[in-house]
Amino acid sequence: MSPEWIPLLFAAAFMLLLIFLLRPRKQSLRVTVCRMLVMEAIYLGMCYLLLDVLEHPPAEALLGSILITVLAGAIPARYFQKLARER
Numbered sequence: 445m446s447p448e449w450i451p452l453l454f455a456a457a458f459m460l461l462l463i464f465l466l467r468p469r470k471q472s473l474r475v476t477v478c479r480m481l482v483m484e485a486i487y488l489g490m491c492y493l494l495l496d497v498l499e500h501p502p503a504e505a506l507l508g509s510i511l512i513t514v515l516a517g518a519i520p521a522r523y524f525q526k527l528a529r530e531r
Contacts, residue, residue, distance in 0.1 A: 448502040452491045455506060456484060459513065474528045475521070482524070487513045 494505035
């Protein structure tokens, strides 16, 4: 693993912590875990695409991946509930 991945993995861990700590009180743990898995898959997939395939520097990869993840964060909660097979 190249050293460019270190700040990206730190950001991924920070995102997991934020998703868990800032979840609504009424949201179940199952939906939260589904949300975490979707966000991390999107984030790490974009990191891989930007760093290894498109050969962008780490700062650009970090910013691009965070922007894509923010867009993915706009996914309505009902889709995560459906993914978690709730309701």
